[in-house]
Amino acid sequence: MAGVRLEGVSKVFGNTTAVARTDLEIKDGEFLVLVGPSGCGKSTTLRMIAGLETPTEGDIYIGERKVTHLEPKDRDIAMVFQNYALYPHMKVFDNMAFGLRLRKLPKKEIEARVKEAAEILGIAHLLDRYPKQLSGGQRQRVALGRAIVRHPQVFLMDEPLSNLDAKLRVQTRAELIKLHQRLETTVIYVTHDQTEAMTMGTRIVVMKDGVVQQVGTPREIYNNP
Ligand code: ADP
Ligand code: ADP
Numbered sequence: 587m588a589g590v591r592l593e594g595v596s597k598v599f600g601n602t603t604a605v606a607r608t609d610l611e612i613k614d615g616e617f618l619v620l621v622g623p624s625g626c627g628k629s630t631t632l633r634m635i636a637g638l639e640t641p642t643e644g645d646i647y648i649g650e651r652k653v654t655h656l657e658p659k660d661r662d663i664a665m666v667f668q669n670y671a672l673y674p675h676m677k678v679f680d681n682m683a684f685g686l687r688l689r690k691l692p693k694k695e696i697e698a699r700v701k702e703a704a705e706i707l708g709i710a711h712l713l714d715r716y717p718k719q720l721s722g723g724q725r726q727r728v729a730l731g732r733a734i735v736r737h738p739q740v741f742l743m744d745e746p747l748s749n750l751d752a753k754l755r756v757q758t759r760a761e762l763i764k765l766h767q768r769l770e771t772t773v774i775y776v777t778h779d780q781t782e783a784m785t786m787g788t789r790i791v792v793m794k795d796g797v798v799q800q801v802g803t804p805r806e807i808y809n810n811p
Pocket of ligand 2: 629
């Protein structure tokens with residue numbers, strides 16, 4: 587596991603400043619929630635940490651390593667999106683194994699990691715199914731599983747629960763919190779849902795118009811809305 591640091595990071599698209607001169611330190615092992623209204627720059631911030639966007643200025647560090655210009659695959663991160671984007675023609679096992687095969691891990695190691703992640707997520711009995719044979723909640727677990735098998739230093743999650751119905755969303759929140767405790771990893775979690783932020787984050791960053799407005803524990807944010 588590793589912390590993440592943003593130093594004076596901005597992202598400008600044409601004449602839109604999506605993120606403005608942001609400094610942020612995410613500690614080793616914390617569950618940091620980035621919250622704020624649509625368009626405030628949450629996804630762009632996450633995408634820069636992931637390496638899917640390059641900052642217009644500033645630098646990003648993962649652990650002690652400057653990653654500002656590294657490819658996503660060289661950053662030791664795994665990302666979970668709201669759209670699970672599972673490969674429809676591949677069974678659950680192969681969906682979860684895909685990234686490890688790309689990285690040419692030994693077959694035995696791949697099997698062990700997929701089975702371990704499937705046990706943790708309670709989907710061990712679904713490994714032979716195709717995505718279309720799964721419920722929305724099960725698919726979302728597979729998407730998480732695909733990230734977990736990588737054993738990343740940092741998990742990046744962009745509204746991972748927003749496609750689930752309300753009941754399943756609440757249940758999955760609790761499971762993600764447990765998962766974070768069990769894996770002892772660093773999580774950066776983007777949501778526009780304040781309840782989600784308050785219940786899940788060990789620390790919360792409130793963004794507005796590309797600027798960090800507030801940083802604190804849920805209690806601190808609650809006491810100073
Ligand atoms: P959020 O995740 O908080 O909804 P985003 O980071 O997606 O916000 O977007 C921040 C701002 O940057 C918005 O005004 C959005 O329209 C703009 N933006 C994001 N990505 C792009 C892009 N690829 N090209 C142009 N504008 C973008
Ligand atoms: P989110 O729900 O994460 O805010 P959006 O629907 O805003 O996602 O954006 C989805 C994708 O479109 C992202 O890759 C983002 O960078 C891109 N995007 C967002 N706003 C714009 C824009 N104004 N012009 C071009 N691309 C954009």
